[in-house]
Amino acid sequence: MAVYKRGYQRYEGGRTSHWNRILVMPRFSWQRLMGMKVTIVVLAVSMVWPLMCAAFIYVANHAELWQGLGGGGLSNFLSIDGRFFEVFMNAQAVFATILAAIAGPGLIAPDLANNALPLYFSRPLTRSDYILSRLIVLLGMLSLVTLAPALLLFVMQVGLAGWDWLAGHWIYAWGVFGGFALWIALVSVVAMACSAYVKWRVIAGALVLGFFTVLSGAASMINAVFRVDWGRAINPAMAMNQIWRTMMAMEPLDGPTAVECAVVMCSMGVVLLLALSRKLRPVEVVK
Amino acid sequence: MSAPQIVFDDVSKFYGDVLGVNRVTLNIPPGITSLVGPNGSGKTTLMNLIAGLIRPDRGTVRVRGISPEDPEHLMRVLGYATQYDAAPRGMTGLDFVAMALMLHGMSESDANKHAWQALDRVNLTDAAKRKVGAYSKGMRQRVRLAQALAHEPDVLVLDEPLNGLDPLVRAETIASFREYADQGRHVLLSSHVLQEVDVFSDQVILIANGAIMAEGEIRSVRDEIKEHPSQYLLRCRDTARVAALLFGEVDVNEVKVLEDGSGLLVMTRNRDGLASALAGIALSGIEIDGVIPADENVDALYEYLIGGGR
Numbered sequence: 001m002a003v004y005k006r007g008y009q010r011y012e013g014g015r016t017s018h019w020n021r022i023l024v025m026p027r028f029s030w031q032r033l034m035g036m037k038v039t040i041v042v043l044a045v046s047m048v049w050p051l052m053c054a055a056f057i058y059v060a061n062h063a064e065l066w067q068g069l070g071g072g073g074l075s076n077f078l079s080i081d082g083r084f085f086e087v088f089m090n091a092q093a094v095f096a097t098i099l100a101a102i103a104g105p106g107l108i109a110p111d112l113a114n115n116a117l118p119l120y121f122s123r124p125l126t127r128s129d130y131i132l133s134r135l136i137v138l139l140g141m142l143s144l145v146t147l148a149p150a151l152l153l154f155v156m157q158v159g160l161a162g163w164d165w166l167a168g169h170w171i172y173a174w175g176v177f178g179g180f181a182l183w184i185a186l187v188s189v190v191a192m193a194c195s196a197y198v199k200w201r202v203i204a205g206a207l208v209l210g211f212f213t214v215l216s217g218a219a220s221m222i223n224a225v226f227r228v229d230w231g232r233a234i235n236p237a238m239a240m241n242q243i244w245r246t247m248m249a250m251e252p253l254d255g256p257t258a259v260e261c262a263v264v265m266c267s268m269g270v271v272l273l274l275a276l277s278r279k280l281r282p283v284e285v286v287k
Numbered sequence: 288m289s290a291p292q293i294v295f296d297d298v299s300k301f302y303g304d305v306l307g308v309n310r311v312t313l314n315i316p317p318g319i320t321s322l323v324g325p326n327g328s329g330k331t332t333l334m335n336l337i338a339g340l341i342r343p344d345r346g347t348v349r350v351r352g353i354s355p356e357d358p359e360h361l362m363r364v365l366g367y368a369t370q371y372d373a374a375p376r377g378m379t380g381l382d383f384v385a386m387a388l389m390l391h392g393m394s395e396s397d398a399n400k401h402a403w404q405a406l407d408r409v410n411l412t413d414a415a416k417r418k419v420g421a422y423s424k425g426m427r428q429r430v431r432l433a434q435a436l437a438h439e440p441d442v443l444v445l446d447e448p449l450n451g452l453d454p455l456v457r458a459e460t461i462a463s464f465r466e467y468a469d470q471g472r473h474v475l476l477s478s479h480v481l482q483e484v485d486v487f488s489d490q491v492i493l494i495a496n497g498a499i500m501a502e503g504e505i506r507s508v509r510d511e512i513k514e515h516p517s518q519y520l521l522r523c524r525d526t527a528r529v530a531a532l533l534f535g536e537v538d539v540n541e542v543k544v545l546e547d548g549s550g551l552l553v554m555t556r557n558r559d560g561l562a563s564a565l566a567g568i569a570l571s572g573i574e575i576d577g578v579i580p581a582d583e584n585v586d587a588l589y590e591y592l593i594g595g596g597r
Binding site: 126 | 338341375
């Protein structure tokens, strides 16, 4: 038996926390995404609508600017209410989806194509940690076009209208932030699932957009063929809109209730997560 | 105190109906251990079991006393490089290795320091800040190696680490494996280049169809193969006379004169008997220039134990 002299020093320094390790991958991914021109362009374009909304808030809170212009009609139009936030959210949700279609495919597809999963899983990182770290990349990116501008608009409105306005309209904050959180979570899971199943980025990106358009078309077809209105529940945009309206205490639209829509959306998310988890195996089995 | 080992105790792994490995029992001591076997024989499965990437359906694996079920501890002592070009193309070599270290739990400054050291070890410092996508195949192989050894693991598991390396880098890499192993660490690797495996391995594991065919030091494995007589290459000038004398020996099974007439290929089942016969011939005044074992190598073991699998 050979006798070996231990002549090396293993790393015995401090270790960062589990959460810190999970954030390592998002950090490098954000760096890469922010280096892509298309991401910057979409981010820039997606800020146009929030800027217009900010201008609207400014005008709505400065009655002296439009007094005597249109009477009561204009006054009703220039009010910061649930309808205003709903319109803002609908527009930003579209940008969030486009951004997910751009950023999502580059997250998991290359790791699967390069068989890089063993590389990550031979670190103190579980499959759930991997999914979470990839999800954080998307949640962070999508927050830039949803939650961040929403927060700025809200702060601006509270700053201009005062704390009394907030006390009477806090439900909008709940609706906007909770509603956006649900939407970006759903969009992120869809983007990740598409990325896991399609190796080509462009096709995976198209699939993300296709997922929403196909379901929207399918919902309309179901409603038309069966003369029902519950088909809306499988249209993510419509279903989410119904949820947002209910969260902001607005009059619900016809069709399935917010709870029914939420159940369908949650089920969709769970199925996609399961499909994603199934695909992420640490080793490839050659049959 | 006995050296820490990698232990497989009656381990089986099936992928559905597909056999990975079957009832494997192994004790792998520190040093360079080469896994040799045809494609699909179970080499990568063994490596994945050590790395904890898959769990055995039966039996237990322990890596220097640590169970692969405990990744927090295992990953600190284990470095793994797969056979695939897994490094993200858009990342620089330095970022790739540093990211791997940060995933181990190192701070950014420690990770960068160790990443530079690892890249230096594989002679990749000049290309450290270039994107992996611009690397040659050999450079990608080296950056993969760097990420595996950057945290100074006790156990280095490398799947086909010499593929794609040019002869010079290959020699340097093998030298670094030797240096690693001489420090009391485990270097477990798979390779198809049997001639090389011969040169640098302390022990070999021959595997076929998920079963271990042989394991241990090459010579002791060869000694165990009784059905094939040992072959020796005898260098001498007077080949005809030496051959005639050897034919008269009971312990010599077969003698062939080499085509170029420079010596003989002698087959025997009794090494000691052959040695005393040769001593007798030498003492009688016939010049014998050298005797070398012709089949104490992985190539021959592979041929005897696994056969036409290659």
